Amino acid sequence: MYLSELQLDHYRNYEQVDVHFSPDINVLIGENAQGKTNLLEAIYVLALARSHRTNNDRELIQWDGEYAKITGVVQRQIDHIPLELVISQKGKKAKFNHLEQAKLSQYIGQLNVVLFAPEDLNIVKGSPAVRRRFIDMEFGQMSAKYLYNISQYKAILKQRNQYLKQLQRRQAKDLVYLGVLSDQLAAYGAEVTVARRAFLQQMEKWAQKLHQEITKEREVLTFKYQSQMPDDQLTRDVEGIYQQFQALYEAQQTREVEQGTTLIGPHRDDVLFLVNGKDVQSFGSQGQQRTTALSVKLAEIDLMKEQTGEYPVLLLDDVLSELDDLRQTHLLKTFQNKVQTFLTTTSLENVKKEIISAPRVFTVTNGTVTVADAAIN
Known part of the structure; x- marks a missing residue:
């Protein structure tokens, strides 16, 4: 196009x-x-x-x-x-x-569109929120379903956090309503989590190839999706992750009411970029960080072609x-x-x-x- x-x-x-x-x-x-x-x-x-x-x-x-x-x-x-x-x-x-x-x-x-600007180095060096925003913006272009699910997730998350604040201040006490919000959040959170992992696996394939070309095969770039959910649970399907989120919300209910915020879910997840097995944000040189950011951004081009035609x-x-x-x-x-x-x-x-x-x-x-x-x- x-x-x-x-x-x-x-x-x-x-x-x-x-x-x-x-x-x-x-x-x-x-x-x-x-x-x-x-x-x-x-x-x-x-x-x-x-x-x-x-x-x-x-x-x-x-x-x-x-x-x-x-x-x-x-x-x-x-x-x-x-x-x-x-x-x-x-x-x-x-x-x-x-x-x-x-x-x-x-x-x-x-x-x-794929935008590449000097500040894109923040995809590697910046906060988890920067990487989550990057994922949501790019994957949302490729999948209407993902865009819908992440939008619904954020809307319910806002409602749930507001209600947790009311429970914290004892302006509300209906835990059944909290359970309804938790169930809805778990459902959309499971869809978002599974889609993110699938997209990142595809992006990793293209980014690895580009990164090896730039570094003359001296470095291998890999992605790691970080969640509060155990790694072995992240490999489950939507229904399995939905059930896991339900269990986590039930287990964390007291803490979440005390803190007045949602502690579990894809809104707190992150992506680690690893070069030869080491976190490039913490241990990579500036050159390695620039190469990683470039490989990730360029991978979007081929991934979008693959996903949209x-x-x-x-x-x-x-x-x-x-x-x-x-x-x-x-x-x-x-x-x-x-x-x-x-x-x-x-x-x-x-x-x-x-x-x-x-x-x-x-x-x-x-x-x-x-x-x-x-x-x-």
């Missing part, structure tokens, strides 16, 4: 813009704070109905504006799909094929300057001639002609986008 056209209205520093893209390589060149990253963010928001940079949707709307509107046309193997997302104080409205969707979960997945759109936000020649070459070699790519840079000198051929170059200046005459040397 590829994005052939993008229109922005009142989005961040863009009053109005209409851009037509190449299905291959698109280079966005401009000084800092001109809108290059905003343009990439808009593509990401069009795909996922949320930003990777902020949780406050108001920041996406132009200063003093009442709404922001993003529209685009996605070209697929057999058809093309118009997408539209309107963000306002009242919330979001999403359409594909000109039909408004009752739920965002029904909209997400029409355009699949189409390659995603790749967004590279000022990452070439962050990578040495070896990693940069592997990055560019991975997507060349098969994935529509958007690459931001402050200078064409950062882009190697021998690796990227015939790109469409755009100049971004103070919220305007024009096709550039410049060529890559």
